[in-house]
Amino acid sequence: RKEVEQDPGPFNVPEGATVAFNCTYSNSASQSFFWYRQDCRKEPKLLMSVYSSGNEDGRFTAQLNRASQYISLLIRDSKLSDSATYLCVVTQYNQGGKLIFGQGTELSVKP
């Protein structure tokens, strides 16, 4: 089983739609959780950290459920510029800050 698993995608949605990404992780010792965004042929960029209390940044809301080992990302009122691959990322205790990436979910927002 992969350490971090995401929806396979791709997600094709119209502008203005709400889209939700899911992610599960297998190691209960996972420590920190993030969503990164990666545009085609570019480096990943941190979108937001994810906390158990949930956190929101504009149109983006991230949620963590430690009991279920589940992470989500909700994008409201999607824009054309949101088209990218979204990567679920975790770190684990005593691993020197090593990031473990999910395979990514591709989002395509159409006019």
Next chain:
Amino acid sequence: GAVVSQHPSWVICKSGTSVKIECRSLDFQATTMFWYRQFPKKSLMLMATSNEGSKATYEQGVEKDKFLINHASLTLSTLTVTSAHPEDSSFYICSASGFGLAKNIQYFGAGTRLSVL
């Protein structure tokens, strides 16, 4: 935010040659640098972790003699792909973390696209 510069962004080389990729932290001291590779439509796979002044720690399955990593200063790490072959063609990305930065946050270079002919 912290800036990481990676160079070159694109390199084409002949099979059998060696290629050096540089990763620099421009406005912070990078105590730890990470090297990843990414194949098309796949996620990033960590190759190795390097701490300044120490030998790199390689992930399982990554040949240390093939992928030489040097982290001699707090602002520079290099990855050398030795005797490159077509199967080494990939997207290589470095990242860094360091003093004064948020815990577990890594800042990424723009990546190097290597094509071996």
